[in-house]
Amino acid sequence: MMVRSGGFTAMAAAVLGTLILAGCAGSPGGPAGPRTGGYYKVGKPYQIKGVWYYPAEDYSYSETGIASWYGPGFHAKTTANGETYDQMDLTAAHRTLPMPSLVRVTNLDNGRSIVVRVNDRGPFANNRIIDMSQRGAQLLGYDRAGTAKVRVQILADESRALAEAARRGETPPVLTAQVDGGTAPPVQAAAARPPVQVSEVPPPAPSASRPSGITVAELPPSVTARVPGKTEDDGRFMPAPVVSSVPVKGRNRIYVQAGAFSVAENAQKLSGRLGVIGNASVSQATVNGRQFYRVRVGPLDDVDRADAVLNQVIQSGLTDAKIVVD
Known part of the structure; x- marks a missing residue:
């Protein structure tokens, strides 16, 4: 059984109910062998440590x-969709x-x-x-801090194009990305970082030397920008290491969200119950009307304090609680 802090391989599915997974891409290994391009996968609902996850085309x-983040110890192992994991590629594990x-x-x-x-697939640690x-x-x-407050947004059109190409076993088409806010942010080479020393894995090459089969052109007012990257020999489109x-916006403070209710009275009751754990409050939000x-x-x-509070809230019976940034 191969385990890591991010996700799980297909072999894990049969024994998920009896294992506490810290992750997926495998046990420590040597340098990568021949790359495999993987396949398109959504997957069925699965359960980790009493929590259900529902993969979907969202x-x-x-x-x-x-x-x-995960890296050393999992390089060259197989990901949940059959690709070969390379810690120096711009890839990620997501639960659904x-x-x-x-x-x-x-x-x-x-x-x-x-x-x-x-x-x-992953991560399954601390929400x-x-x-x-x-x-x-x-x-x-x-990378040095280990965690960060982030916003994650799917690129819908590009992801659909990847899905269609993967289903057919074809090379993906030229990809474009919609940029929020009406104007495109400047695209620049990522700042240089010290080499990452990993046994039998070479340090990352400077960003400027990374080949790119898709260039970033002058951006018209339509705010459509090409996703910089290239198609690998195995047919995968891999984003280039560029930073925008x-x-x-906002204060981006950390909270533990214990639940969301359509009835205000139910929310107030739960808020009062959680007062023994910390500063609990009720806020309104409109979702899809x-x-x-x-x-x-x-x-x-x-983050450490958020992890501790989350564990307390979950132990009180609220297993759907999660950490949010707002």
């Missing part, structure tokens, strides 16, 4: 939360999105934003919402 997906798909991940602390390819490759964490500037500077009352504990000072 092309409206957008979520804030805490990101983690289709594989492959493309997502934009933005660090809400520094405004760094990159596009990565989802090709694995993280995405597990980045080591190179992805470096480009977003949180994105304006970060419906009014909800969210019960949250916080704001919390840091």
Whole structure:
């Protein structure tokens, strides 16, 4: 059984109910052998440590939360959709999105934003919402900290194109990405990072030397920009290591969301019950035209404190609680 902090291979499905998974891409190994391009996969609902996850083709997906990363010990292993994991590629593990798909991940602390390819399942530790490759964490500037507050948004048209190409076993077409806010952020080479020393794995090459089969042209007012990257020999489209500077809005504080209700009285009752854990409050939100009352504990000072509060809330019986950034 191969285990990691991010996701799980297909072999894990038969024994999920009896194992506590810390992750997926495998046990420590040597340098990568021949790459495999993988296949399109959504997958069936599955359960980890009492929590159910429901994979789906959700092309409206957008979520804030805490990101983690995985690298050493899992390089060259097989991902959940059959690809060969390379910690220096811009890939990520996600619990429910289709594989492959493309997502934009933005660090809400520094405004760094990159596009990565989802090709694995996870993470399942402490309610993280995405597990980045080591190179992805470096480009977003949180490899040393280990975690970051992020926004994850699927690139719908691009992900559909990848899905269609993967189903047919074809090379994906030229990919374009819609940029939020009406204007495209400047695209620049990622800042240089110290080499990452991993046994039998070479350090990452400078970003400027990374080949790119798709160029970034002058951007018209339509705010459509090409996703920089290239198609690998195995047919995968792999985003290039470039970083966009994105304006970060709001306070982006950390909360534990214990539940959301359509009836205000139910939310108030839960809020009162959670007062022994921390500063619990009720806030209103409109989702798809419906009014909800969210019960949250916080704001919390840091990720460690959020993890501790989340565990307390879950132990009180609220197993759907999660960490959010708002």
